[in-house]
Amino acid sequence: MAQSMKQKKQEKKQSLVDASYDLFLSKGFNKTSIDEIVKKANVAKGTFYLYFKDKSDVMEDIMLRLSCRVLCDAYSSMKKSSTGDFVEDIIAIVDYIIEYFKKNKLVLKLVKKDFSWPLICEKIFDSEYGEVNKILEECFQNPYLAEHSNDDIFKLLFVIIELCGSICYTSIINEQPDTIDNMKPFLYRIIRKILEV
Amino acid sequence: MAQSMKQKKQEKKQSLVDASYDLFLSKGFNKTSIDEIVKKANVAKGTFYLYFKDKSDVMEDIMLRLSCRVLCDAYSSMKKSSTGDFVEDIIAIVDYIIEYFKKNKLVLKLVKKDFSWPLICEKIFDSEYGEVNKILEECFQNPYLAEHSNDDIFKLLFVIIELCGSICYTSIINEQPDTIDNMKPFLYRIIRKILEV
C-alpha cells in the first residue's frame, strides 16, 4: 500500500520528465514553457515545483540520464563485437554515438544547443553514476595505455568525445563542412592518429 | 550634408551594436532585453527596429565581426613570426586564439553558449568576408598540403578550429578536464599528430 503511494509519486515525476523531454526535443528548451509541460504531463502546475526547482532542473535530470544511457549503450555494444584492439574499440564507441545522433537529430540539437557536453561529462564523472565510472576504470587498466597516467587517459578520452560531439553537431545539423558520412573516415583517421603510440 | 546625415545614421546603428555587445557580454544574450540596449545606446526604442529585425539580428552582426577579427588577427600575428613550418604556423594561430579567449572569457562564453562557432564559420566562408577567404586560399596553396584536395584541407582546418573551440570552452570556463595551460601541450601534440603526413 505504502509502496503504491511512492510508486504513484514517482509516476508523476516521471510523466513530468517525459513530457519535458518530448517538448524540449520538439520545441527546444527555451521555447518550452512550464505551462505546456504540466499540461502535457497531465499534472497540476504546483506538482512541477514539487519535484523540480525550475526548467533547468528537469533539463539536467534529462541530460544526465540521456548521456549516461548513450555512453553505456555504446560501451556494451562495442563489448559485444570487440576484437580486443583498443583503438578500434574506441572507434566503435564513437561510431555508435554518431549513429545514435544520426537517428536522433533532435536529441543532438538539444544536447548541443541549450546545454553542452562538457557540463554533462563533469556531472557524470563526479557523481554516483557508477556505470560510466566503470567504463573509465576499464580504460585506465587497458594494457594499450599502460604508459599513460590516468590523468592523461582521461584527457584523451575527453578530447575524443568533445571532438566527436562537435563534429556530430556541425555535420549532422548544419552539414558543415560535409555530411557526417563523409566526415566519418576523416574523423576516424584523426582518432587513430591521436591514439597511436 | 548628406554625408553627415548618413554618418549620424551610422552613429545610431553603431551605438546600438556597441551597447548590445557590452550587455551580451556582461549579462548574456538571453538575459539582455532590447529595452536595456536602447537605454544604454541612448536611442529611442523604435530606432532599434529601424536597423535590426530583432535581438538575434544584432548578435549575428556582432559574431561575424568578432570571429572574423580574431581569426584575421591570429593569422597576421602568425605571419609576423612564421618560421615557414606549416604545422607550427597552424599551432601559432591556435595559440593566438586560445590566448585571446583566456583574456576574454566573457567573449568565449558568449560565442559558445548563445551561438556556436559552426554557425559563424558557415557565414564566414559563404559570405563576402574576403579576408578569411584569403587565409583559406593561402592554405590551399601551401606546399605542405600539396597532396590533399582543397576539400580535405578545409575539413582539416575546420576540425582543428572546432577542437580548439571546444577545448577552450570546457577548460577555460569549466576547467574541465584541466586548466587550459595544462591542456595546451596535450592539445598541440594532438594537432601535430593530426597534421602529420
Add this chain to the structure above:
Amino acid sequence: MAQSMKQKKQEKKQSLVDASYDLFLSKGFNKTSIDEIVKKANVAKGTFYLYFKDKSDVMEDIMLRLSCRVLCDAYSSMKKSSTGDFVEDIIAIVDYIIEYFKKNKLVLKLVKKDFSWPLICEKIFDSEYGEVNKILEECFQNPYLAEHSNDDIFKLLFVIIELCGSICYTSIINEQPDTIDNMKPFLYRIIRKILEV
C-alpha cells in the same frame, strides 16, 4: 500638441493612481491586485510598470498626497477661524483631522493598517512638500513656543499627531476604549495639558 502628449501621459498615470486609491480603500492594500488596478484604470498591464515600480510605489504616492492634503486643509481651516490662541489652534487642527477621519473611515483604515503615519511624516518633512514645511515654520516662530527649541517643537507636534492618529484609529475603527466623540474631550484635555507652559 506636444503638451497634449504629456497631458495624455499624465492622464494615464492619474487614472492608475485613482483606480488604486479606490481599490485600496474598498478592498485594502494587500487584497488588491495589479490586475484589478489596470482593469479599473482601463489601461494595459505594462502601463502600470511604466509609471510605478510595484504596488507599494503607488501606495506611497497616494499616502503622500493624501497626508499632505489633509494636513494642509486642516491648517487652512484653522487659519480661517483662528482666535490667535496657539493651543486652541492646534486643537482646531486636530479636530479637523478627526472629523475628516470620522467621515472617511476607510481612509483611516488604509492609512493605519497598511502603512503608518510616522513613515509618511518622515517623507513629508524630508521632501520638497513645501506646504507642510511652511506650517512647521510658522509653528517654530510662534511666540507661544518662544522658549522651546525648534527640535522640541517638532517633537511636540509629532507626538500630538501620533497620539491623534492612534486614538482616531482605535476609537473610530474599533470603538476602543470608547467612541471618538466620547474620546474627544478627553483627548483635548490631554493635549492642552501637554502644551501648557
Add this chain to the structure above:
Amino acid sequence: MAQSMKQKKQEKKQSLVDASYDLFLSKGFNKTSIDEIVKKANVAKGTFYLYFKDKSDVMEDIMLRLSCRVLCDAYSSMKKSSTGDFVEDIIAIVDYIIEYFKKNKLVLKLVKKDFSWPLICEKIFDSEYGEVNKILEECFQNPYLAEHSNDDIFKLLFVIIELCGSICYTSIINEQPDTIDNMKPFLYRIIRKILEV
C-alpha cells in the same frame, strides 16, 4: 496514557506556535508561508489545520500571550521597586515596556506592522486573561485616582499605552523624530502632565 496523548498533541501545537513566532519575527507575518511553518515545526502540513484555522489564527494566539506577558512582567517589575507614587509607578511600567522593545526590535516591528496594539488590547480586556484584569482592578482602587470614574481611568491608561506604543515604534524603528533615549524624558514629562491632578 491519555495524558501523554494530550501532552503529545500539545507538543505539536506548541511547536507550530514556536516555529510561527520565530518566522514571523525574522521574516514578517506576510512573508511567512504555512509551508515554512510546518517545515520548521517538523510537522506535516495537514497538522497545521488541525490546530489553527489559518495563519492569522496563530498570530492572534502569539500576540495575546506576548502582550499579556510583557504587560504583566512590567507590572510585577514595577511592584518590586515601587515607591508608592502612582505617577512614578506608571512611568516605571512604561519604561519597562520601552526597554523591552529596545531589546526586542523585531517583536516591536511585528506587533506594530502586521497587527496593532489596539486589537490586542481589546482581546486582553475582553477575554479571560485574568492577570491583566487584576492590574486594572488595582488601578481602579488606587487612591490617587479616587476622583476619577473607572471609565476615565481605563481611558487614561489606554491612551498612555497607545502613546507609548506609537512613540516606541517611530523612535525605535525609524528613529523619528529622535532616538528613543532622547524621546524618553520628553515622553515622561508628557505622561506626568497627563496624570497630574
Add this chain to the structure above:
DNA sequence: TATGAATGAGTATTCATTCAT
C-alpha cells in the same frame, strides 16, 4: 490524530513590437 502529495487559482512581472506624432 497525523500525514504529505496534489492541486490550480492567483499574482507579479517582463518584453518584443507597434504606431501616432
Add this chain to the structure above:
DNA sequence: GATGAATGAATACTCATTCAT
C-alpha cells in the same frame, strides 16, 4: 528618420487548502 508611450500576451512561481491513506 526618430521617438517613446502604450500594449497585452506570455510566463514563472506561490501557497492556502484538501483529502485519501
